[in-house]
Amino acid sequence: DQQVKQNSPSLSVQEGRISILNCDYTNSMFDYFLWYKKYPAEGPTFLISISSIKDKNEDGRFTVFLNKSAKHLSLHIVPSQPGDSAVYFCAARERSNYKLTFGKGTLLTVNP
Amino acid sequence: DGGITQSPKYLFRKEGQNVTLSCEQNLNHDAMYWYRQDPGQGLRLIYYSQIVNDFQKGDIAEGYSVSREKKESFPLTVTSAQKNPTAFYLCASSIKGQIYGYTFGSGTRLTVV
Numbered sequence: 001d002q003q004v005k006q007n008s009p010s011l012s013v014q015e016g017r018i019s020i021l022n023c024d025y026t027n028s029m030f031d032y033f034l035w036y037k038k039y040p041a042e043g044p045t046f047l048i049s050i051s052s053i054k055d056k057n058e059d060g061r062f063t064v065f066l067n068k069s070a071k072h073l074s075l076h077i078v079p080s081q082p083g084d085s086a087v088y089f090c091a092a093r094e095r096s097n098y099k100l101t102f103g104k105g106t107l108l109t110v111n112p
Numbered sequence: 113d114g115g116i117t118q119s120p121k122y123l124f125r126k127e128g129q130n131v132t133l134s135c136e137q138n139l140n141h142d143a144m145y146w147y148r149q150d151p152g153q154g155l156r157l158i159y160y161s162q163i164v165n166d167f168q169k170g171d172i173a174e175g176y177s178v179s180r181e182k183k184e185s186f187p188l189t190v191t192s193a194q195k196n197p198t199a200f201y202l203c204a205s206s207i208k209g210q211i212y213g214y215t216f217g218s219g220t221r222l223t224v225v
Binding site for chain 2: 009049097099
């Protein structure tokens with residue numbers, strides 16, 4: 001039973017355009033949502049997070065939106081750059097035990 | 113510099129042999145975790161430990177064992193009972209309750225032949 005779902009395995013965008021990565025969840029006990037970026041053969045690195053009591057968090061080119069009623073969040077990257085090409089994981093933290101549950105990831109390719 | 117170190121980066125073993133993956137952190141983090149990454153599967157939790165001498169099974173613990181004798185160290189043993197051990201293994205650590213999530217190591221690619 002997958003509690004965090006990233007339904008798009010891959011996404012391709014042109015440099016300078018907006019990248020939108022989506023994530024859905026099912027567990028109402030999640031209180032924080034995070035996005036990680038991962039390059040091949042490396043560990044994921046933290047990108048941005050959002051608390052369940054907020055609906056938007058912005059950090060430079062990266063913005064995360066949370067729609068709690070729809071149990072949906074999205075990561076917007078504007079403008080997209082070739083260096084953004086990586087796998088992006090959505091993760092959610094459980095309030096009770098602080099464990100992170102990850103989605104399957106979305107491979108973003110930004111074409112020059 | 114503080115960080116989390118996994119070694120070795122690449123590991124080859126023959127089928128039927130146990131193998132231990134190392135994970136060491138000097139971040140003074142309370143909690144440590146082991147994840148496995150397979151193509152198209154994302155990151156799946158194997159074991160986690162929130163305090164020394166205590167650990168819990170994650171979603172796919174069968175065929176694996178861990179120990180947490182020191183705060184800095186959380187080795188993972190892949191036993192011969194693990195049916196599909198070839199994968200990329202990631203160790204992570206965190207301050208318990210930290211909102212920014214985990215710090216990950218750079219991973220170990222285990223290939224069983």
